[in-house]
Amino acid sequence: MLELYHNDMSTCAMKVRMTLAEKGLEWKGHHLDLRAADQLKPEYLKMNPNGVVPTLVDFGQVIIESTVINEYLDDAFPQIPLRPHGARPRAQMRMWTKKLDEGLHNHTSTISSAMAFRYQFVDQGTEALEKMFAAMPDPAKRERRKDLITNGIRSNIFPDALRAWNKTLGEMEEALSNSPWLTGSEFSLADISYAPYMTRWDHLQLNEMWANRPRLADWYDRIRQRSSYDDGLTKWFSDKYLVLMAEKGSEAWPKIKEIL
Ligand SMILES: N[C@@H](CCC(=O)N[C@@H](CS)C(=O)NCC(=O)O)C(=O)O
Structure with missing residues (x-):
């Protein structure tokens, strides 16, 4: 099961949500309130030491950085490829x-x-x-x-x-x-x-x-x-x-x- 720690208006979270949607993948969301500093809570910092969203968890495997997450999704779910050929x-x-x-x-x-x-x-x-x-x-x-x-x-x-x-x-x-x-x-x-x-x-x-x-x-x-x-x-x-x-x-x- 894919889980995404994200925020509604975060540009980096949007990038990942759009990729998930292009690939037709199901995911479970955990919404963080950035103004309430949810991203800086110790529990979250253990997953993402940079204190930012998004963070993807795929069956316990934590992936951070939206660009890396998007390429990870493209590798892990190659049926609908999102990297150009060539x-x-x-x-x-x-x-x-x-x-x-x-x-x-x-x-x-x-x-x-x-x-x-x-x-x-x-x-x-x-x-x-x-x-x-x-x-x-x-x-x-x-x-x-x-x-x-x-x-x-x-x-x-x-x-x-x-x-x-x-x-x-x-x-x-x-x-x-x-x-x-x-x-x-x-x-x-x-x-x-x-x-x-x-x-x-x-x-x-x-x-x-x-x-x-x-x-x-x-x-x-x-x-x-x-x-x-x-x-x-x-x-x-x-x-x-x-x-x-x-x-x-x-x-x-x-x-x-x-x-x-
Ligand atoms: N390089 C990171 C940047 C992530 C990032 O800056 N996220 C912003 C939202 S777009 C954030 O969480 N900001 C909260 C903060 O800086 O306190 C990525 O691409 O994932």
């Missing part, structure tokens, strides 16, 4: 997922926290916040979180995060110029991996970032038409988060436009 598209697929793991995901957290999620922490009180910071295993991430909660979009790291994503959206537009999917003719884990991030920009009202990128806009439309998108993403959307992101996203847009 060495070259497969290498491209890994380049796309590597980019997320080596910086883009952190940039996403920076943008999301600075623009919207920081407001969920503001009313938690100093004591609760200090307790959360103290429990965070990664000191660099702790400092980043403090900075973003305090400074929001005025944080010094915000503009670079935004520009890095804007550049990546340009690269996606380019990659889609000759083929329907990011690595060629086959839908793959690369497309799945970027679907939650486009969704995040959409929720934060950043659609202008693909106003002049028609292939990317079309890719996003086609991604949303897949039933796995409903099962892995839409079904889990939380109204509370959607309202917060839409409201704070619109408010921040003039400043963002200036940075871009």
